[in-house]
Each structure stands twice: as C-alpha cells, then as structure tokens.
Amino acid sequence: MTGKVRTRIAPSPTGFLHLGTARTALYSWAYARHHGGEFVLRIEDTDVARSTQDSTDQILASMHWLGLDYDEGPIYQMQRLERYREVIAQMLEAGTAYHCYCTPAELDEMREAQRARGEKTLYDRRWRPEPGKVLPPVPEGVPPVVRFCNPPEGDVTWNDLVKGEITINNREIDDLIILRPDGVPTYNFAVVVDDWDMAITHVFRGDEHINNTPWQINIFRALGAPLPAFGHVPVILGDDGQKLSKRRGAVSVTAYEENGYLPEAMLNYLARLGWSHGDDELFTREQMVSWFDGSHLSKSPAQWDAAKLAWVNAQYIKAKPDAELAPLVAAQLKKRGIEVDDRLPAICALFKDRCETTVALADWAAAFYADVAPSEADLAQHVTDAVKPVIATLAEKLASVAWEKVSIAAAIKEVLAAHSVKMPVLAMPVRVLLMGTPQTPSLDSVLAIFSREKVIERLKRA
Numbered sequence: 001m002t003g004k005v006r007t008r009i010a011p012s013p014t015g016f017l018h019l020g021t022a023r024t025a026l027y028s029w030a031y032a033r034h035h036g037g038e039f040v041l042r043i044e045d046t047d048v049a050r051s052t053q054d055s056t057d058q059i060l061a062s063m064h065w066l067g068l069d070y071d072e073g074p075i076y077q078m079q080r081l082e083r084y085r086e087v088i089a090q091m092l093e094a095g096t097a098y099h100c101y102c103t104p105a106e107l108d109e110m111r112e113a114q115r116a117r118g119e120k121t122l123y124d125r126r127w128r129p130e131p132g133k134v135l136p137p138v139p140e141g142v143p144p145v146v147r148f149c150n151p152p153e154g155d156v157t158w159n160d161l162v163k164g165e166i167t168i169n170n171r172e173i174d175d176l177i178i179l180r181p182d183g184v185p186t187y188n189f190a191v192v193v194d195d196w197d198m199a200i201t202h203v204f205r206g207d208e209h210i211n212n213t214p215w216q217i218n219i220f221r222a223l224g225a226p227l228p229a230f231g232h233v234p235v236i237l238g239d240d241g242q243k244l245s246k247r248r249g250a251v252s253v254t255a256y257e258e259n260g261y262l263p264e265a266m267l268n269y270l271a272r273l274g275w276s277h278g279d280d281e282l283f284t285r286e287q288m289v290s291w292f293d294g295s296h297l298s299k300s301p302a303q304w305d306a307a308k309l310a311w312v313n314a315q316y317i318k319a320k321p322d323a324e325l326a327p328l329v330a331a332q333l334k335k336r337g338i339e340v341d342d343r344l345p346a347i348c349a350l351f352k353d354r355c356e357t358t359v360a361l362a363d364w365a366a367a368f369y370a371d372v373a374p375s376e377a378d379l380a381q382h383v384t385d386a387v388k389p390v391i392a393t394l395a396e397k398l399a400s401v402a403w404e405k406v407s408i409a410a411a412i413k414e415v416l417a418a419h420s421v422k423m424p425v426l427a428m429p430v431r432v433l434l435m436g437t438p439q440t441p442s443l444d445s446v447l448a449i450f451s452r453e454k455v456i457e458r459l460k461r462a
Contacts, residue, residue: 005037013055016252041073143181156214161231260357332362372436
C-alpha cells in the first residue's frame, strides 16, 4: 500500500445515527487506525428539506460516545456549494456534463412510454449534445438541471473489498442529474468531489450503495481523479429478518447509552456483526485496531440479536472497575431524582455480576438511597407472623454490633441459633424489607453497605 490511508464516514443528518452507519463508521475508523491513517467525518446535508440541526447534534454525540475520534471534520456539504459549482462548470466546459430542460411531466411521459414498450425506465438523453444532433429549442421559464455524460457502452468493474469483483454494464445506468435547478448537487456527484478533495483512499459503506458505485466511478474518471477502493458491507437485519433502518424500528445509538449500555460493549458487538477474528467474542478497541486489516468481512447480512448484545454488555459491566462504573450508575439515578454518596462503588461491586445494563444496576442501587415498596405477595409469603419475632431479635442485635460485615454475620448466626431457624427463614424476609425483593447477594454484605439506622428502621416495619 502506498500513500496515507484516509477513510471517512458521511452520515446524512435526516435522523439519528443508524446502527448500520455506526458499524460502518467503526470499520472505517478501525481500518484507518490500523494503517496509521486518518479518519474524516463529513455531514452530507444537501437534503435541505429533511436535514436538521438536532440530527447533526445527535450524530456528533453518538460518535463521541462510541469513542470514534476523527482527524478532520465535521465537514458540511452545504458549506462547499461553490466548490461543486466550480467542478460543474469545468465539466460543462469539458463536455462531460450538459444542461437538460426536461420538465417533470416530460420525464413521466418518457418513462410511461418506456414501460409500455417493456423497456427499462432510463433518461433517453434527448438533451445530450452529440455530433450532428439537433437539440430541441430551449424552453422559456424552465430552469435546467445538469446531467453527467455517462459512457453509453462498456462495463464498470471494481474489486470490492468485501464482495470481490463486481461488474455493471453502462447500459444499466443513465445520464445522472448532478446539479438540481436550485444549485444544490445530488448525492452521487457531491460524494465524488468530496472524496476527491479529501483524498479518501478507502470507502466502506452499506451494500445498498452498490448501484451508485458505477456512476461514481465514471464521474471520478471523467474528472481524472484517483479512485478510492470500495468495500460494501451487508445490511443488518432486525428480529423480523427485514433490514434494520431508520424507518423500520431501529433504535438510535444514543438510546443505547440512555438504556445503560457501555460504548466499549456496543463497539465490540457492532464489530462482530459482519467481521470476525477467529473465535474471539470479546476484545478491546485496541485489539480490534490491531486486527482490522479489512479482511474477514462477511458477505452475508448480519442478524441483530438484542440478547447477545445484552450478554456482551454484561461481560463489560462485570469487568469494569467499580470506581468507573459508579458515575454511570449515578447518572442513571440522577434521572430518577436520586442523589448518591461514596457507598456507590461498593454497591456496584456487590451487584454488578447480576446486571446486563447500568439501568439494572441503578435499580439495585436505588434501594440504598430511596424507599422501597415490597409487593404484597412477597410480604405475605416471607414476612409471616411466625418470623416477625426473629426479625425483632435481629433488629435488637444489630443496634449494638460493630457495623462491619464480620460482626453483622456473627449477629445473624446468633439470632438463627436463638430461634432455632435456618438462614432462608430469616434472610428472605429481611431482604424483602430492605431491598424489596427476596433475591439478593449474601445478607451480611447487603446489610454492611446500608447505614445501621436505615436497616433497623426497615426491619421495624415488620
């Protein structure tokens, strides 16, 4: 490989950052980092009617949360209109583009006639200048578009980084509109000028773009610009086997942050949706950068698996240091109006093995900072008249012991012996009263994190 590798991600700010786009961003970022290259963020905002600042902000927030740092950008296409018009003028001068004055009604009529003849609906090039051809008179009051002179014959072939060799015949595509009447370029033209100007060497994107690639390659060639290498990654399918998309039930990247997923877990899971390194299931971003050389990308669609993502996230939560986990749980609790204290890292340590998300961990932690409301069923089943005297003895005992785990455990054993009952008989109701559930880690560990006063107050409710 010669020259510096430069990749890019170019989302459209017409909605949230889609999971498929996030995965493509990850692959582009990892490829650039693997080769010591550069990664560019470009915002393709030429769809003026649908682009919003909120969407742009959400895209930037998602990239930041995922830790996909970029070396240039964000670069906005709408700030580059003069550059596009400059290239259009050069193409008109060179004869690789031309003005077309067809009205929408004329184009509809053209397509209807082609359908009636059983032909593919393609622009018939009626305004394309050719030797000896007499063009129609220019109509008054019709603002023209600019079309690209696509080669009428021959094939476009490229060696796709994912799919292998792909060939599409030029007869399958027509003279693409590259500039609208309002002076805003179309996607297939702007993306070529951008990739040329930004010296992009490798383009990873979804395979829905395969049909755009022949046009783009032909425009690159018409401009005398170097071609990047293209890699088209398969779509991600939802639970229903249909393409996961903004319009079909996909969830934004930032929603996963809100729902308690860790960015390192999300990156790990996204990476494995279409790429593998042997049988490795869990790996750091540093390992991925080390391994991601553009090979081992799957040619088949990947299936989104919420349960698998939750499992991956649980592994990362277990492995995360408690001091780093605590601020994430504190942020979840703050949304509920709950303020925390320096006990939170110890709470995280005790409960994180039971949790798939920081939301679930916050559910456990909330019992230490806010009132609990045990269910009537749990109270009826566990806090029985028979056990209430045992709980009363425990409350009395705990009022005077040293408040640390060993002493609390000893006090519990004394109470069990005094009443001749087994641990579950006492532990279940105490858990229900303290935590609102009969299932928790070891009772002495839970009690030791509570304050003495809070424990006795909740036990006396029995």
